[in-house]
Amino acid sequence: MALILEFAGQAVQTVLVVAIAPLILGITRKVKARVLRRIGPPVLQTYFDIWKLMHKEMVLAHNASWIYRVAPYLVFAVTWVAAALVPTYCTDLLFSWSADLIVIVALMGTARFALALAGMDVGTAFGGIGSSREMMIASLAEPAMLLIVFTLALVAGTTQLSAIAALFTNTPVGLRVSLGLALLALICVAIAENARIPIDNPATHLELTMVHEAMVLEYSGRHLAMIEAAAAVKLVLYFSLIACLFVPFGMATEERSLSALAVGLLAYLAKMTVLAALLPIGEASVAKMRVFRYPIFLGSAFAAAALAVFLLFVSRGF
Amino acid sequence: MGTLAFDIVHFLSGGMLVLSLLLLYQARIPAVVNVFAMQAIVLALSVAWQAYLQNAPHLIVTAAIALVVKGLVIPFALHRIVRRLEIHREIETVIGGGPTMLTGLALVALAILLVQPSEAGIVTREDLAFALAVILLGLLMMITRRNAVTQVIGFMSIENGLVLAATGAKGMPLVVEISVAFSILIAFTVFGVFVFRIRERFDTVDVTVVDRFRGERGEHQ
Numbered sequence: 001m002a003l004i005l006e007f008a009g010q011a012v013q014t015v016l017v018v019a020i021a022p023l024i025l026g027i028t029r030k031v032k033a034r035v036l037r038r039i040g041p042p043v044l045q046t047y048f049d050i051w052k053l054m055h056k057e058m059v060l061a062h063n064a065s066w067i068y069r070v071a072p073y074l075v076f077a078v079t080w081v082a083a084a085l086v087p088t089y090c091t092d093l094l095f096s097w098s099a100d101l102i103v104i105v106a107l108m109g110t111a112r113f114a115l116a117l118a119g120m121d122v123g124t125a126f127g128g129i130g131s132s133r134e135m136m137i138a139s140l141a142e143p144a145m146l147l148i149v150f151t152l153a154l155v156a157g158t159t160q161l162s163a164i165a166a167l168f169t170n171t172p173v174g175l176r177v178s179l180g181l182a183l184l185a186l187i188c189v190a191i192a193e194n195a196r197i198p199i200d201n202p203a204t205h206l207e208l209t210m211v212h213e214a215m216v217l218e219y220s221g222r223h224l225a226m227i228e229a230a231a232a233v234k235l236v237l238y239f240s241l242i243a244c245l246f247v248p249f250g251m252a253t254e255e256r257s258l259s260a261l262a263v264g265l266l267a268y269l270a271k272m273t274v275l276a277a278l279l280p281i282g283e284a285s286v287a288k289m290r291v292f293r294y295p296i297f298l299g300s301a302f303a304a305a306a307l308a309v310f311l312l313f314v315s316r317g318f
Numbered sequence: 319m320g321t322l323a324f325d326i327v328h329f330l331s332g333g334m335l336v337l338s339l340l341l342l343y344q345a346r347i348p349a350v351v352n353v354f355a356m357q358a359i360v361l362a363l364s365v366a367w368q369a370y371l372q373n374a375p376h377l378i379v380t381a382a383i384a385l386v387v388k389g390l391v392i393p394f395a396l397h398r399i400v401r402r403l404e405i406h407r408e409i410e411t412v413i414g415g416g417p418t419m420l421t422g423l424a425l426v427a428l429a430i431l432l433v434q435p436s437e438a439g440i441v442t443r444e445d446l447a448f449a450l451a452v453i454l455l456g457l458l459m460m461i462t463r464r465n466a467v468t469q470v471i472g473f474m475s476i477e478n479g480l481v482l483a484a485t486g487a488k489g490m491p492l493v494v495e496i497s498v499a500f501s502i503l504i505a506f507t508v509f510g511v512f513v514f515r516i517r518e519r520f521d522t523v524d525v526t527v528v529d530r531f532r533g534e535r536g537e538h539q
Binding site: 176177178181296299300303304306307310311313314 | 325328329332333335336339343419420422423426427430433434443444447448
């Protein structure tokens with residue numbers, strides 16, 4: 001019985017992240033439109049888009065190999081696994097032992113690798129340029145991400161997400177500049193990884209500096225639906241990561257009563273909505289960067305994360 | 319000292335260090351001036367908090383000097399100078415974001431490594447490490463920038479670091495602080511005059527032209 005309950009807990013989280021992902025993306029699009037004084041599509045539009053793409057005819061290039069056909073499913077599956085592992089409403093679920101920060105980074109790396117391969121598979125110039133830029137961004141964002149992991153590991157003594165969230169909820173860690181810097185760096189990394197402004201523009205196919213959209217330009221039909229869904233889940237993944245690491249309040253930790261779980265669930269949904277509203281406001285207030293400025297943007301994320309590690313050494317000693 | 323008190327000290331001096339790095343990162347001159355003003359305000363807060371903790375009323379004077387002179391007067395004057403020189407739209411090209419930031423980080427690490435072996439208490443040690451890092455970053459800024467105005471700001475941020483170090487360790491006499499503040503003001507005036515002289519002669523405040531200048535019969539005649 002206990003095992004069934006635990007399994008149900010994990011299943012709820014697994015289904016939840018996929019179920020709300022298009023909604024969260026829809027909210028960001030709606031808020032973005034309102035900030036820009038447009039009406040914007042309905043909040044549920046992303047669901048309709050994915051549904052429509054599922055039923056559309058799929059066009060394949062003649063020279064497309066199996067990589068091109070497998071990649072969308074692989075990307076979606078890997079992103080889903082990563083998102084399902086990040087604690088959302090409750091810590092210490094059935095699979096929480098495997099929800100390590102480094103595992104999440106590795107899973108995201110796998111998804112990115114598959115998508116970059118698919119971008120180059122058909123051999124168009126646009127896909128190639130997208131893949132090469134995606135790899136450049138990844139090579140800049142990943143060191144920053146690993147330094148963030150180090151910072152959190154130094155504060156919490158573990159890289160297991162569930163344990164970190166439980167620790168931050170239950171024990172006061174105080175006002176730490178390091179954690180603030182890590183949050184700043186994580187936001188920069190999340191913006192870069194999710195192809196948002198100022199790094200990339202998710203709303204257009206018509207820009208020469210685009211990255212993510214250039215890679216998936218050849219896709220259509222249900223392949224494109226998979227990729228769009230994966231992008232939405234990835235956004236939720238990073239939101240959940242920020243919420244779980246830096247505002248884990250409300251999460252059910254030790255107490256497993258129904259009310260605690262309900263509070264955790266509501267808190268999680270509230271946090272997601274707030275983040276989904278903050279992202280487009282931030283996006284609307286900055287201009288898209290030139291490609292040559294990416295290293296500076298992500299370099300400052302790296303610098304912030306490195307500084308966070310240094311500061312921890314001063315206050316703790318070696 | 320309670321944990322909250324310590325946390326606030328940590329937060330404010332850490333904030334100063336972050337602002338120092340931000341100074342290195344900014345390329346537009348008005349933005350640099352604004353970040354400098356912010357750093358001075360954080361310094362004033364930090365000093366005021368130390369005054370409360372150490373029960374030392376003379377530190378309040380130091381905080382007030384930092385707030386009024388460096389947080390308001392100097393940035394205001396710098397904004398005026400920048401506007402009169404018509405360089406407020408200029409972007410400094412020399413700032414090699416990556417290498418400069420990496421050097422800056424290396425300097426922070428150096429400061430921490432230097433202070434680490436000292437026997438002082440953890441609060442003093444942390445404060446000294448932050449202050450030393452701010453000073454080194456100010457020096458780095460003076461080296462890497464080519465514009466005279468941003469070099470002046472680098473110099474001023476060194477002084478911010480000095481005040482931070484002095485207030486963290488107990489007992490800097492007020493006389494010293496006032497004289498330092500005055501010398502900063504005088505230095506600022508002298509710098510201002512110099513900036514305008516450079517501008518008058520070379521039509522730019524980029525100091526690399528001064529390097530090439532070889533007396534009145536040189537290339538700029």
